[in-house]
Amino acid sequence: MSDEITISELAKLMNVSVHQIRYFEEKGVLNPAYIAENQYRMYGVDEIYRLSHILLLRKMGLSVQMIKECLSNLTTVQITSLFRQALADTEAAITQLQQTKNLISKLLHEKEHIPLEDQVTYYIVTREEIHLSLWFHMEAQGYLQARQLTQHKGNIPNLFEADIHYAYDETDTVGIYTQKEGANDLVLPRGKYLSRHVYVHIEAELKEHINEFYAYAEHQGYPYHGPLIMVEKSYLSLFTPEKLHYELLLQMIE
């Protein structure tokens, strides 16, 4: 029995797939020690070390092509800077992952705090002050069009995560706002708000809900102040297929 090992033994030893080892060979970065009579690729310790280095450099983010060119002739300073770069890269990746993790937590948390579709009622809620930045105005009768989003492609970094605030006032236009720290196009003060979550199939249903909302406030004798605010968190609609989720708000005078 030879001291060399087969491709599958090497694969298990190094925790990679057989396919990947053959792929490295095809790319010319790792050749077997020799080919046995039965055409089996056989590998010795040299190949094991070489494969270790290849896998390490791959973790550093180098392409197989780069590895092929570099593996034999890299200076120690080059290797060092390679590792430094890899360190910076993975730190950046960690930051990214942390952000998406935070986002996921936030979404789950918010999802827990909205009423179920079949349990929509009116609430009196206390809200913290929020600052809104005007995005653009649109016709009160109209609804968001894709065209408008592109035309006003203001600096909305991640639209699909943003809370879109629609402000309906006495005029016949609707102000579209996004939440932004320090903005003061519209400031919703801290205090009590009449709130209702609504789910609609098509945006046309919104008008009814809005009228209903006003009617309810009137009927209950709730004095309100300021525009009716409709908050759209598009990601919440993910949880209710075929339906869009909105929250209607009226600031109440205490």
Place this chain on the structure above:
DNA sequence: CTTCTTACA
């Protein structure tokens, strides 16, 4: 049973 090659998603 294992590997090789080739093709394919």
Place this chain on the structure above:
DNA sequence: TGTAAGAA
């Protein structure tokens, strides 16, 4: 990158 099929 993983999977499949036929051949050795």
